Amino acid sequence: xxxxxxxxxxxxxxxxxxxxxxxxxxxxxxxxxxxxxxxxxxxxxxxxxxxxxxxxxxxxxxxxxxxxxxxxxxx
Amino acid sequence: xxxxxxxxxxxxxxxxxxxxxxxxxxxxxxxxxxxxxxxxxxxxxxxxxxxxxxxxxxxxxxxxxxxxxxxxxxxxxxxxxxxxxxxxxxxxxxxxxxxxxxxxxxxxxxxxxxxxxxxxxxxxxxxxxxxxxxxxxxxxxxxxxxxxxxxxxxxxxxxxxxxxxxxxxxxxxxxxxxxxxxxxxxxxxxxxxxxxxxxxxxxxxxxxxxxxxxxxxxxxxxxxxxxxxxxxxxxxxxxxxxxxxxxxxxxxxxxxxxxxxxxxxxxxxxxxxxxxxxxxxxxxxxxxxxxxxxxxxxxxxxxxxxxxxxxxxxxxxxxxxxxxxxxxxxxxxxxxxxxxxxxxxxxxxxxxxxxxxxxxxxxxxxxxxxxxxxxxxxxxxxxxxxxxxxxxxxxxxxxxxxxxxxxxxxxxxxxxxxxxxxxxxxxxxxxxxxxxxxxxxxxxxxxxxxxxxxxxxxxxxxxxxxxxxxxxxxxxxxxxxxxxxxxxxxxxxxxxxxxxxxxxxxxxxxxxxxxxxxxxxxxxxxxxxxxxxxxxxxxxxxxxxxxxxxxxxxxxxxxxxxxxxxxxxxxxxxxxxxxxxxxxxxxxxxxxxxxxxxxxxxxxxxxxxxxxxxxxxxxxxxxxxxxxxxxxxxxxxxxxxxxxxxxxxxxxxxxxxxxxxxxxxxxxxxxxxxxxxxxxxxxxxxxxxxxxxxx
Numbered sequence: 001x002x003x004x005x006x007x008x009x010x011x012x013x014x015x016x017x018x019x020x021x022x023x024x025x026x027x028x029x030x031x032x033x034x035x036x037x038x039x040x041x042x043x044x045x046x047x048x049x050x051x052x053x054x055x056x057x058x059x060x061x062x063x064x065x066x067x068x069x070x071x072x073x074x075x
Numbered sequence: 076x077x078x079x080x081x082x083x084x085x086x087x088x089x090x091x092x093x094x095x096x097x098x099x100x101x102x103x104x105x106x107x108x109x110x111x112x113x114x115x116x117x118x119x120x121x122x123x124x125x126x127x128x129x130x131x132x133x134x135x136x137x138x139x140x141x142x143x144x145x146x147x148x149x150x151x152x153x154x155x156x157x158x159x160x161x162x163x164x165x166x167x168x169x170x171x172x173x174x175x176x177x178x179x180x181x182x183x184x185x186x187x188x189x190x191x192x193x194x195x196x197x198x199x200x201x202x203x204x205x206x207x208x209x210x211x212x213x214x215x216x217x218x219x220x221x222x223x224x225x226x227x228x229x230x231x232x233x234x235x236x237x238x239x240x241x242x243x244x245x246x247x248x249x250x251x252x253x254x255x256x257x258x259x260x261x262x263x264x265x266x267x268x269x270x271x272x273x274x275x276x277x278x279x280x281x282x283x284x285x286x287x288x289x290x291x292x293x294x295x296x297x298x299x300x301x302x303x304x305x306x307x308x309x310x311x312x313x314x315x316x317x318x319x320x321x322x323x324x325x326x327x328x329x330x331x332x333x334x335x336x337x338x339x340x341x342x343x344x345x346x347x348x349x350x351x352x353x354x355x356x357x358x359x360x361x362x363x364x365x366x367x368x369x370x371x372x373x374x375x376x377x378x379x380x381x382x383x384x385x386x387x388x389x390x391x392x393x394x395x396x397x398x399x400x401x402x403x404x405x406x407x408x409x410x411x412x413x414x415x416x417x418x419x420x421x422x423x424x425x426x427x428x429x430x431x432x433x434x435x436x437x438x439x440x441x442x443x444x445x446x447x448x449x450x451x452x453x454x455x456x457x458x459x460x461x462x463x464x465x466x467x468x469x470x471x472x473x474x475x476x477x478x479x480x481x482x483x484x485x486x487x488x489x490x491x492x493x494x495x496x497x498x499x500x501x502x503x504x505x506x507x508x509x510x511x512x513x514x515x516x517x518x519x520x521x522x523x524x525x526x527x528x529x530x531x532x533x534x535x536x537x538x539x540x541x542x543x544x545x546x547x548x549x550x551x552x553x554x555x556x557x558x559x560x561x562x563x564x565x566x567x568x569x570x571x572x573x574x575x576x577x578x579x580x581x582x583x584x585x586x587x588x589x590x591x592x593x594x595x596x597x598x599x600x601x602x603x604x605x606x607x608x609x610x611x612x613x614x615x616x617x618x619x620x621x622x623x624x625x626x627x628x629x630x631x632x633x634x635x636x637x638x639x640x641x642x643x644x645x646x647x648x649x650x651x652x653x654x655x656x657x658x659x660x661x662x663x664x665x666x667x668x669x670x671x672x673x674x675x676x677x678x679x680x681x682x683x684x685x686x687x688x689x690x691x692x693x694x695x696x697x698x699x700x701x702x703x704x705x706x707x708x709x710x711x712x713x714x715x716x717x718x719x720x721x722x723x724x725x726x727x728x729x730x731x732x733x734x735x736x737x738x739x740x741x742x743x744x745x746x747x748x749x750x751x752x753x754x755x756x757x758x759x760x761x762x763x764x765x766x767x768x769x770x
Binding site for chain 2: 023026028029030031041044046047048050055057058059060064
């Protein structure tokens with residue numbers, strides 16, 4: 001299990017745990033919950049991580065990304 | 076005409092005893108039905124609103140927010156647009172405003188982006204759980220097909236239990252069907268267990284438009300709605316959200332079908348989106364966008380259009396007309412300047428004549444006639460000097476003098492500010508509609524984090540270069556009070572607005588390239604410095620970025636036009652009174668001599684500490700009225716390049732204009748506004764002094 005900030009660009013992953021309630025509820029509304037699969041679409045140097053889930057892109061600030069635990073998946 | 080089967084079905088549904096699901100007002104069958112449009116951000120909701128409400132639209136600002144609710148009429152419906160939201164709750168201003176409008180709805184038209192069902196159905200299911208009579212419009216069916224996808228609409232309709240209509244709003248396809256099926260709007264299939272839980276809660280509620288909806292809000296832990304019913308919020312939000320999310324996923328799995336590979340345009344839009352995000356490609360794209368805005372708003376509108384409107388219509392038409400009206404009964408001396416264009420096409424004064432009316436123009440029709448004869452067929456500028464010996468004379472100066480509330484303020488608002496505001500909101504709407512803004516926010520997020528802001532703050536900061544007053548209002552879109560304070564400070568301390576920029580640019584051209592660079596470094600260092608320092612001083616921490624990035628697409632012009640119009644209108648409504656108030660204040664200070672006292676107070680600092688001519692003090696103080704007044708005053712002084720840099724640094728960092736101050740007071744409170752205002756004096760003069768000593 002690694003943090004979302006450590007995911008490589010272009011790789012698939014599964015969300016395992018989100019350590020803050022506020023982020024959890026907000027992400028649920030965007031369509032992402034614990035157990036959802038997504039792809040790391042873009043990583044900005046020291047900045048936000050952009051993930052792609054189905055056809056939707058969500059930008060997650062670094063501070064939030066550091067609270068999201070994910071499991072990398074084989075392609 | 077016979078009734079169609081579906082209409083009969085609706086009537087049957089209405090007769091059902093489950094009337095608790097029906098909003099009270101519609102059960103009483105009031106003549107008009109409140110139809111509320113609800114949808115996620117960027118689903119094309121405004122296209123629907125425009126279709127239903129036509130041209131005539133009321134825009135109202137919700138108290139304490141800049142969130143606009145547009146309202147129109149369609150047949151026996153009152154149609155309300157709401158801001159785009161991901162769910163009904165109270166996370167931010169948009170949501171709070173949307174929440175109250177939605178909760179009072181009779182019928183909900185839920186607009187859904189067909190390409191984004193995973194996200195959008197979450198809101199749809201929440202609305203269904205609230206037992207609204209509703210209808211779903213599946214918009215952007217063309218984009219869905221371009222992405223090689225299909226939706227089984229009939230199956231979706233069966234699962235949801237409400238009518239689902241396919242629409243392509245930009246091409247106006249499907250609106251006929253939507254209109255004809257509007258009457259079929261009905262409560263859909265909710266989760267029975269959840270409904271049972273809600274029923275037990277409903278009996279405890281005070282009377283309300285839709286008890287089920289209020290009960291759901293309470294169950295989801297909404298504090299505002301709970302308080303309205305005198306109940307404690309029940310925090311089951313997460314459990315309900317997870318269950319709803321799972322239902323959405325099940326539905327999506329059943330109705331989506333991949334037909335073919337995505338078309339080229341869809342792939343291109345994704346690539347473009349990626350380019351705007353990454354700094355290597357994103358920064359050149361940003362620079363191009365800024366250059367374009369500068370060319371259109373900064374050069375074309377600010378210089379050409381405003382230059383023409385302000386002089387021709389403001390200074391030469393409106394103001395003399397008003398002043399002549401007062402001059403009829405007020406002792407006045409009118410100096411007429413005759414202007415002629417020189418070889419460069421610029422106006423030069425070729426002749427001057429003064430006409431004295433010691434008892435007002437009404438008392439001396441012969442002289443007035445002579446003056447008219449003198450001015451006939453000539454381009455002239457009339458300068459009025461009203462006698463201030465009587466109280467009436469003073470009042471006339473306050474209303475119609477140099478900074479008069481009726482003269483200067485009207486010219487300023489209509490002929491200077493309005494075109495600029497339209498220009499800026501137009502670009503903002505364009506960038507918003509094509510999906511660029513959230514990507515820009517993402518790209519600059521890291522940079523703004525250093526100042527305790529997140530990427531969203533890029534919007535007020537860019538707007539600040541247009542009008543700091545407008546930008547200060549926009550700081551409301553930021554999440555926390557802390558971020559609003561930081562953004563408002565940066566704006567009011569260090570960002571020169573477009574009114575100043577033109578004069579600053581002209582002065583810097585005189586000073587030369589090297590000094591221009593020095594000026595930019597000073598201002599940029601201050602901007603970052605102020606942000607960083609305030610971030611360190613203020614307790615707490617700022618919120619991180621979390622935004623969704625809608626697909627990049629061509630902006631839709633009707634949408635952009637409507638947005639620009641609505642935003643401009645609400646800005647003018649909200650800000651105008653403050654411009655009038657500011658003008659009254661300054662005119663009063665001028666008439667009572669306080670303004671001169673103030674200017675003389677600053678002369679020693681200006682000459683000794685900054686090394687500038689004494690007249691520069693006047694420019695600085697005038698900058699309080701309108702920031703371009705300050706800059707323009709400097710233009711007329713003979714300054715060395717070094718003095719130019721010093722004085723421009725001072726006026727850029729100096730206090731915000733009086734309208735900004737008023738908005739700042741309203742937005743951020745007395746204490747914060749005063750800290751920023753007095754802080755600006757100190758900062759501007761100390762940095763200016765340091766620059767003068769070092770250069």
